[in-house]
Amino acid sequence: DAGITQSPRHKVTETGTPVTLRCHQTENHRYMYWYRQDPGHGLRLIHYSYGVKDTDKGEVSDGYSVSRSKTEDFLLTLESATSSQTSVYFCAISEHRAYTGELFFGEGSRLTVL
Amino acid sequence: AQTVTQSQPEMSVQEAETVTLSCTYDTSESDYYLFWYKQPPSRQMILVIRQEAYKQQNATENRFSVNFQKAAKSFSLKISDSQLGDAAMYFCAYRSRFRYGGSQGNLIFGKGTKLSVKP
Numbered sequence: 001d002a003g004i005t006q007s008p009r010h011k012v013t014e015t016g017t018p019v020t021l022r023c024h025q026t027e028n029h030r031y032m033y034w035y036r037q038d039p040g041h042g043l044r045l046i047h048y049s050y051g052v053k054d055t056d057k058g059e060v061s062d063g064y065s066v067s068r069s070k071t072e073d074f075l076l077t078l079e080s081a082t083s084s085q086t087s088v089y090f091c092a093i094s095e096h097r098a099y100t101g102e103l104f105f106g107e108g109s110r111l112t113v114l
Numbered sequence: 115a116q117t118v119t120q121s122q123p124e125m126s127v128q129e130a131e132t133v134t135l136s137c138t139y140d141t142s143e144s145d146y147y148l149f150w151y152k153q154p155p156s157r158q159m160i161l162v163i164r165q166e167a168y169k170q171q172n173a174t175e176n177r178f179s180v181n182f183q184k185a186a187k188s189f190s191l192k193i194s195d196s197q198l199g200d201a202a203m204y205f206c207a208y209r210s211r212f213r214y215g216g217s218q219g220n221l222i223f224g225k226g227t228k229l230s231v232k233p
Binding site: 033035040041042043044045048058088090092101102103105107108 | 147149156157158159161164166205209211220221222223224225226
């Protein structure tokens with residue numbers, strides 16, 4: 001199994017509070033991604049990173065920011081959480097040199113915003 | 115932009131029988147990957163099978179096989195001898211083949227098909 005750890009795995013917070021989700025990898029992969037999963041929508045890309053300090057927006061980036069100061073860590077921040085951000089968040093990694101195209105996923109973090 | 119469509123929100127199969135999950139996609143690219151991921155109740159995303167677009171031969175992995183029709187942009191998953199452990203959400207996904215430089219390789223998912231297996 002790919003070494004991907006997400007924390008926290010479960011979090012309940014209140015509207016307007018800041019939240020940070022952490023993704024930590026031990027694979028030294030270059031690419032890291034944050035997806036959110038909602039019923040009826042599948043997984044949608046929030047932000048991704050293609051190197052340290054290199055990040056870009058995905059399909060549903062509004063209300064989220066990311067940072068990557070080290071290869072192994074990719075942080076997702078909700079500056080002021082809203083109820084619409086209640087979701088399950090997945091981190092994923094990939095190494096382009098593998099030429100397999102596969103993404104490896106973490107176990108997900110369930111966030112509830114009351 | 116690429117899109118992936120799974121037209122069957124739910125499917126059901128009898129244990130030991132065969133079931134086929136449908137997936138279509140839209141792209142103007144000629145070089146890409148297609149995947150089926152399985153998500154059991156544990157939430158873990160598990161790769162089931164992969165297909166490179168340049169390969170004409172359909173991928174197989176034990177009881178799982180695909181029917182890849184590039185011209186029709188169709189990528190169905192067949193599960194043979196269905197087992198209770200196959201019950202899960204199945205996601206079809208598309209990914210452009212890697213290119214050097216810049217941001218590439220985001221995985222685009224369909225909305226999923228929930229598969230139930232009846233004993």
